[in-house]
Amino acid sequence: MLGATRRVVRFIPGRVRLVRQVHGNGDSEERLHFYKSRGQHILINPRILDTIVRKSAINPTDTVLEIGPGTGNLTLKLLEAANKVVAIEIDPRMVQVLQKRVHQFGLLGKLRVMERDVLRTKFPMFDLVVANIPYGISSPLVAKLVYGTPSFRSATLLLQKEFARRLLANPGDSEYNRLAVNVKLLADVEFVMDVSKRDFLPSPKVDSSVVIIRPKSQVPNVDLHEWRAFTRTCFNCKNKTLGASFRHKRRVFELFKVSNNNVDVGYSSKDKAGVRSFKEKINGVLRTGGFEDKRPSKLSLEELLHLLSLFNQSGVYFNHHGRPGEEDGSEEDNDD
Numbered sequence: 001m002l003g004a005t006r007r008v009v010r011f012i013p014g015r016v017r018l019v020r021q022v023h024g025n026g027d028s029e030e031r032l033h034f035y036k037s038r039g040q041h042i043l044i045n046p047r048i049l050d051t052i053v054r055k056s057a058i059n060p061t062d063t064v065l066e067i068g069p070g071t072g073n074l075t076l077k078l079l080e081a082a083n084k085v086v087a088i089e090i091d092p093r094m095v096q097v098l099q100k101r102v103h104q105f106g107l108l109g110k111l112r113v114m115e116r117d118v119l120r121t122k123f124p125m126f127d128l129v130v131a132n133i134p135y136g137i138s139s140p141l142v143a144k145l146v147y148g149t150p151s152f153r154s155a156t157l158l159l160q161k162e163f164a165r166r167l168l169a170n171p172g173d174s175e176y177n178r179l180a181v182n183v184k185l186l187a188d189v190e191f192v193m194d195v196s197k198r199d200f201l202p203s204p205k206v207d208s209s210v211v212i213i214r215p216k217s218q219v220p221n222v223d224l225h226e227w228r229a230f231t232r233t234c235f236n237c238k239n240k241t242l243g244a245s246f247r248h249k250r251r252v253f254e255l256f257k258v259s260n261n262n263v264d265v266g267y268s269s270k271d272k273a274g275v276r277s278f279k280e281k282i283n284g285v286l287r288t289g290g291f292e293d294k295r296p297s298k299l300s301l302e303e304l305l306h307l308l309s310l311f312n313q314s315g316v317y318f319n320h321h322g323r324p325g326e327e328d329g330s331e332e333d334n335d336d
């Protein structure tokens with residue numbers, strides 16, 4: 001069996017733990033400080049590793065992208081199942097251990113390692129993602145995958161349990177938030193299993209869950225920049241009514257500018273009258289659409305899409321990319 005890991009853990013005072021890790025084949029021995037700040041919690045339960053690989057339904061012709069391979073426990077199993085693995089790892093010490101281990105199993109020819117920060121790296125071509133990701137970057141990473149990646153079959157991700165619950169949440173659930181609604185627009189999320197903190201080395205403070213994100217084959221015809229700016233405005237205070245959220249003076253002012261080609265707004269009576277009538281327009285959309293007393297955390301994807309189209313039809317835009325005739329650019333955004 002590939003990649004089994006026995007370990008001896010010693011605690012040293014201070015920030016980090018010294019972990020003496022002895023790999024299954026006996027002759028590779030590494031000493032590593034695992035950094036909390038990098039989310040370095042190594043998955044050591046072979047049963048969980050096997051389930052993650054099996055549930056990912058990897059074809060022998062697939063290229064798998066692994067984010068944060070660490071010391072390679074998951075990588076070795078992915079290399080057995082896939083044609084190729086591209087692994088993006090930020091920590092050069094981990095890269096060294098990974099390459100040494102993979103070499104020992106004669107699988108180096110199937111592995112490409114990119115020693116980079118995944119959030120600053122353009123993804124290479126791949127068929128699917130399988131990864132135990134660093135939890136600290138879950139939100140921008142999921143957004144990058146779902147919003148910034150041309151086409152892939154699925155992403156099997158080991159996530160912090162609470163974060164996974166948010167991705168799986170539905171309107172009305174307490175965990176339902178902007179991230180959930182943004183992901184739902186473009187992808188379906190399936191729950192696979194919960195994973196105990198005891199299955200990691202060192203143990204994190206939180207439990208984890210595995211989910212599979214599958215991009216939808218048909219997505220609503222909506223400008224994605226406009227959509228994300230719209231959900232940012234709506235979910236700013238997710239439990240307030242939309243009527244109350246859109247009453248906010250600064251918000252109305254910003255939307256007025258965006259909807260009017262970033263026009264300079266001063267204190268002239270003409271400008272003030274312009275903003276006043278724009279505010280009336282917003283209120284009119286909310287009233288006639290029946291959204292004034294609704295809370296965003298209770299609205300379905302379809303209802304939110306309907307509200308956005310009502311706004312746009314009335315000339316209310318949330319991002320200049322959304323306005324007719326504007327170029328679609330690319331901008332990074334954190335959805336949480």
Ligand SMILES: C[S@@+](CC[C@H](N)C(=O)[O-])C[C@H]1O[C@@H](n2cnc3c(N)ncnc32)[C@H](O)[C@@H]1O
Pocket residue numbers: 038039040041042043044067068069070071072073074088089090091094116117118119131132133134135137
């Ligand atoms: C939770 S560990 C997973 C290790 C391994 N995949 C496993 O399952 O045992 C996360 C890994 O991601 C790496 N990492 C952290 N931040 C990263 C980043 N911004 N870009 C790429 N890798 C990162 C860490 O160094 C660590 O190896």
